[in-house]
Amino acid sequence: MTMLASKRLWLAVLAWGITLVMFFPIFWMFLTGFKTEAAAVATPSLFFSPTLESYMAVLERTDYLKFAINSVIMAFGSTALALLIAVPCAYSMAFLPTPRTKGTLLWMLSTKMLPPVGVLMPIYLIFRDTGLLDSQLGLVIVYTLMNLPIVVWMLYTFFKDLPKDILEAGRMDGAGTSQEIIYLLLPLTLPGIASTGLLAIILSWNEAFWSLNLTSYDAAPLTAFIASFSSPEGLFWAKLSAASTMAIAPILVFGWLSQKQLVRGLTFGAVK
Numbered sequence: 001m002t003m004l005a006s007k008r009l010w011l012a013v014l015a016w017g018i019t020l021v022m023f024f025p026i027f028w029m030f031l032t033g034f035k036t037e038a039a040a041v042a043t044p045s046l047f048f049s050p051t052l053e054s055y056m057a058v059l060e061r062t063d064y065l066k067f068a069i070n071s072v073i074m075a076f077g078s079t080a081l082a083l084l085i086a087v088p089c090a091y092s093m094a095f096l097p098t099p100r101t102k103g104t105l106l107w108m109l110s111t112k113m114l115p116p117v118g119v120l121m122p123i124y125l126i127f128r129d130t131g132l133l134d135s136q137l138g139l140v141i142v143y144t145l146m147n148l149p150i151v152v153w154m155l156y157t158f159f160k161d162l163p164k165d166i167l168e169a170g171r172m173d174g175a176g177t178s179q180e181i182i183y184l185l186l187p188l189t190l191p192g193i194a195s196t197g198l199l200a201i202i203l204s205w206n207e208a209f210w211s212l213n214l215t216s217y218d219a220a221p222l223t224a225f226i227a228s229f230s231s232p233e234g235l236f237w238a239k240l241s242a243a244s245t246m247a248i249a250p251i252l253v254f255g256w257l258s259q260k261q262l263v264r265g266l267t268f269g270a271v272k
Contacts, residue, residue: 035238071250073140077140081140082147085144087185116209123142134215142210143207212227
């Protein structure tokens with residue numbers, strides 16, 4: 001075996017090892033969902049009599065479809081709103097920069113370093129006074145603000161990789177700013193925009209802090225659905241695992257189906 005083949009083999013083994021370590025908690029959660037509560041807290045074992053008892057209890061206790069619909073509305077709604085705001089913002093920063101552009105970008109990114117609990121009280125009071133508590137619109141706004149710095153940064157990097165000559169040619173043909181964005185910028189950077197949108201959807205779907213603090217039932221998404229299976233009496237591991245599996249299954253399937261678009265978009269402009 002040559003040195004290059006040996007190196008590739010060890011890299012493949014390392015990659016599979018990391019993949020298995022990352023996937024094992026999901027696999028174990030999936031198995032636990034098919035156990036009884038007694039079996040879930042017993043000595044861990046891969047061999048047990050599977051049952052749908054926990055899934056049936058979850059479906060009987062809560063309205064899963066309601067939580068799932070809320071998650072879909074908030075994840076896709078906030079992503080659409082974030083893209084609507086971020087596209088012209090990133091366009092301006094990429095093609096019409098000012099001396100303060102880099103500072104503005106760094107300031108936007110720095111907001112992601114702020115612990116959410118640090119701004120919970122003012123946001124809670126604003127939402128209470130404006131009637132946005134436990135509303136889909138309220139969470140769409142919060143999720144949009146939460147993802148906007150990342151969305152702007154990603155679109156900015158994609159737009160910067162686009163040759164300016166293309167836009168200049170459009171201007172020479174009489175294209176205005178809106179026409180440049182719609183007919184030139186968006187089609188040419190569609191893979192990057194798609195990957196940015198997919199990432200924003202995943203981040204919104206998995207967000208738990210804001211959904212638990214700003215909703216109670218009407219607008220609660222699947223993250224709140226999972227949390228409802230913890231109680232002062234303790235955690236019901238089998239039911240909690242079943243609920244978690246039902247909550248992450250849609251986004252896992254969505255991510256698996258769109259993985260090619262995600263990888264293509266994230267590597268957009270890497271090779272010229």
